[in-house]
Amino acid sequence: MVCSKVGAARFRQLLTVLLGGALWGAAGPFAAAQRLLEKVEILPAQDQWLQPGDRLQVRVKAQPGAQVTVLGGKLLVELLPAQAQGQRGVYQISYVVQPTDTLGSAAGGRALKILASAPDGRRDSLLTAQTVRFLNPNQPLLARTRGPLAYLNYGLGEDRLGGAKMGYLDSLVLLHVTGRVGEQYRVRLAENQTAWAPLETVRLLPAGGWVPQSLTGSWSVSGDAQFDYVRVPLQERLPYRSQLLLEPTRLVVDVFGATSNTNWITQRAGLREITNVSYEQPQTDVFRLVINLQHAQNWGYVIGYQGNTLVIKVRRPPAKLALRGLTVAVDAGHGGDNHGAVGASGVKEKDLTLLMAQKLRTALEAEGATVLMTRDADVSLGNDVRILRLRQALPHLLVSLHVNSAGSAEAKGTATFYRYVAFRPLSTALYNEMLKTGLNGWGNVGAFNFGLNGPTEFPNALVETAFVSNPDDEKRLVNPAFQQQIAERIIEGLKQFLKSTRRPGLRGWLSKEAAEQ
Numbered sequence: 184m185v186c187s188k189v190g191a192a193r194f195r196q197l198l199t200v201l202l203g204g205a206l207w208g209a210a211g212p213f214a215a216a217q218r219l220l221e222k223v224e225i226l227p228a229q230d231q232w233l234q235p236g237d238r239l240q241v242r243v244k245a246q247p248g249a250q251v252t253v254l255g256g257k258l259l260v261e262l263l264p265a266q267a268q269g270q271r272g273v274y275q276i277s278y279v280v281q282p283t284d285t286l287g288s289a290a291g292g293r294a295l296k297i298l299a300s301a302p303d304g305r306r307d308s309l310l311t312a313q314t315v316r317f318l319n320p321n322q323p324l325l326a327r328t329r330g331p332l333a334y335l336n337y338g339l340g341e342d343r344l345g346g347a348k349m350g351y352l353d354s355l356v357l358l359h360v361t362g363r364v365g366e367q368y369r370v371r372l373a374e375n376q377t378a379w380a381p382l383e384t385v386r387l388l389p390a391g392g393w394v395p396q397s398l399t400g401s402w403s404v405s406g407d408a409q410f411d412y413v414r415v416p417l418q419e420r421l422p423y424r425s426q427l428l429l430e431p432t433r434l435v436v437d438v439f440g441a442t443s444n445t446n447w448i449t450q451r452a453g454l455r456e457i458t459n460v461s462y463e464q465p466q467t468d469v470f471r472l473v474i475n476l477q478h479a480q481n482w483g484y485v486i487g488y489q490g491n492t493l494v495i496k497v498r499r500p501p502a503k504l505a506l507r508g509l510t511v512a513v514d515a516g517h518g519g520d521n522h523g524a525v526g527a528s529g530v531k532e533k534d535l536t537l538l539m540a541q542k543l544r545t546a547l548e549a550e551g552a553t554v555l556m557t558r559d560a561d562v563s564l565g566n567d568v569r570i571l572r573l574r575q576a577l578p579h580l581l582v583s584l585h586v587n588s589a590g591s592a593e594a595k596g597t598a599t600f601y602r603y604v605a606f607r608p609l610s611t612a613l614y615n616e617m618l619k620t621g622l623n624g625w626g627n628v629g630a631f632n633f634g635l636n637g638p639t640e641f642p643n644a645l646v647e648t649a650f651v652s653n654p655d656d657e658k659r660l661v662n663p664a665f666q667q668q669i670a671e672r673i674i675e676g677l678k679q680f681l682k683s684t685r686r687p688g689l690r691g692w693l694s695k696e697a698a699e700q
Contacts, residue, residue: 406453519563
């Protein structure tokens with residue numbers, strides 16, 4: 184039994200040395216004084232799967248002057264206070280994972296043990312809250328996409344709209360998983376090209392598979408009563424990325440892991456929108472399809488697989504470029520338990536958007552259009568459900584209605600949003616007409632990473648009618664006469680868009696200019 188203060192202090196010191204500081208430091212009133220390690224973390228602070236060549240970043244807050252190690256002796260560097268926002272005792276390491284590194288057989292990863300020792304012989308240890316797994320490159324980890332809305336992200340960054348999306352993928356696409364951070368898998372697309380797939384959109388496969396790759400077969404181009412088609416036979420469902428480019432209008436599709444073995448391309452009868460097709464091999468594991476289109480304005484396209492054949496369906500312009508006979512989808516933002524923004528008076532975005540959408544529907548039907556409402560009542564409806572319904576219905580156009588909000592009551596005005604540059608003309612036409620309401624102009628915003636702007640199947644735009652957080656804008660938004668005015672301006676914007684699409688493509692313009700010279 185220890186019977187004096189001196190004896191007790193000596194006993195604690197001996198016990199700290201014997202047990203590495205961790206056990207004693209975690210208990211009793213002397214914990215803060217005895218611990219060498221205060222905090223340890225992996226950056227980013229999420230569970231990670233790493234492969235050789237990746238960097239493991241660890242940061243530690245500990246007693247200044249200590250020796251801090253990880254992974255069986257890898258030394259962390261103590262930063263100068265100027266490097267650590269004036270703090271002392273901050274240690275870091277940026278370690279490149281080696282092929283010989285192992286963390287045991289834990290498939291889900293394991294916590295890292297951080298060790299620290301002081302000049303006086305005291306020792307301490309802590310486990311990271313996050314886990315790490317080192318992948319074996321000789322045993323490729325594979326996954327397949329699942330569900331109708333699988334997608335890839337460019338990187339790990341995100342905001343309230345989520346990460347920046349590269350694009351949607353069909354189901355059962357084979358992916359080579361090379362890492363994980365938090366709730367996203369890193370996948371290898373091609374040499375020096377990676378993307379990130381949310382965990383819920385893929386399922387891991389049993390070990391023993393081959394990395395995704397394929398030779399292309401000879402492909403065909405044809406048309407039927409509704410679409411033009413490009414069909415490229417592959418040996419596996421490979422990931423892809425598409426871009427719709429302008430001047431001239433062309434659809435470019437990169438198929439990752441594919442190498443050309445195409446000896447001919449058969450172009451059959453029935454084509455109305457595709458004018459020419461070709462391919463490139465920009466790198467050994469990227470096969471690029473270039474599909475030239477007839478019209479300056481594209482009306483959407485669909486990419487998916489039939490078996491292992493990649494099928495690209497290109498939509499044609501409507502038979503008549505007028506509202507009469509068109510199917511226009513109208514999306515009233517939010518609804519049900521999703522109130523959206525709320526004004527100072529208590530008015531909710533979900534109610535305003537529904538009122539405006541209903542007025543817009545009436546005005547469109549008076550013009551002879553068929554209207555598809557994503558919701559026609561105060562119901563909860565997720566964006567995923569809306570997108571799937573729209574994909575099935577395939578309207579000619581989509582207009583999504585919202586009201587804006589900001590932290591400052593000074594922000595006011597109207598704005599439109601688009602994601603793909605090929606659909607910017609629709610957004611621009613709507614914006615120009617919305618300005619005629621007398622609202623301030625907030626801007627026409629591109630590359631907008633919003634769910635309803637994501638589909639490539641039809642031109643689409645989002646209208647943020649006005650700021651409900653601004654007193655003047657809010658007064659207008661709750662006025663039924665102003666809601667009707669918004670509907671009428673949108674109608675005129677759609678008419679202007681349709682009028683602008685009547686011009687021919689680049690080839691047509693060149694021919695016309697040549698004839699006039």
